[in-house]
Amino acid sequence: MTExxxxxxxxxxxxIATKPIFEGRVISLQVDTVTLPNGETATREIVRHPGAVAVLALLDGKMLVVEQYRKPLEKAQTEVPAGKLDAGEAPEAAALRELEEETGFQAKSIVHLHSFSTSPGFADEIIHLYFAEELDRGELRPDEDEFLTCEAITLEQALEYVRDGRICDAKTLLAVQAWRIYSLTGLF
Incomplete structure (x- = not known):
């Protein structure tokens, strides 16, 4: 929906007004003063994010996941390969790039499954979820400040990881549910 x-x-x-608070490498923070539907005013703290991609990649019937430490949660997480969009980068190109960088696999093609808001109450981040199935060995190239391991897990393992809290982020939960539907119906 447009403004x-x-x-x-x-x-x-x-x-009514926007006050920039912070400008970082990945996000910025601003405080907007808004007019409410009843005519009163309020402030809204807004995180601006360039957007991101995530990939549900299946290799021999198993989902590729990466494990990495997530400082905001102070714990390691198991997640689908993902990353932020670079300036001017198309989501599909970013998905292909992130898949290879984080897993060492290339996809012949990918299919867009869904785009979703992560935290619409305070952030404008949109994640574009893609599906990849025909994979070839590529080159593992994590970012210089990125430390991770990659593994291929079964659907049963993925559901166990969800129960155990190893998988708890929205993009990976959505990917696991999409995979579950796909395994049952052959459709997304």
Whole structure:
């Protein structure tokens, strides 16, 4: 939905002012002053993010996942390969790049499954989830500050990881559920 389309909604909040707070490598933070539908004003703290991609990649019937330490959670997480969009980069190109960088596999083709908001109450990040099945060995090239391991897990293992809390991020939970539906129906 565009801002113009949103402005027609009865709960639309018009921005009166924007105050930049922080500009980082990945995110920025701003505080917007808005007019509420009842005419009052309020502030909204907003995290701006360039967007990201995630890949549900199946190799011989198993899902490729990476394990890495996530500082905000202070624990290691098992996740599908993923990463942020570079400036001007198409999501499909980013998905292919991230898959190879993090797993060492290349996909002949990928299919877009869904794009979703991660935390719409305070962030504008959109993650584009892709599916890849025909994989060839490529070159593992993690970012210089990225330390991870890659493994291929069964659907049963993935569900166990969810129960154990090893998988708890939204993009990987969505990927596991998509895989579950795919395994049952052959469709996404």
């Amino acid at each position: 113009q389309e949103g402005s027609k909604h009865p709960f639309y909040e018009a921005t």
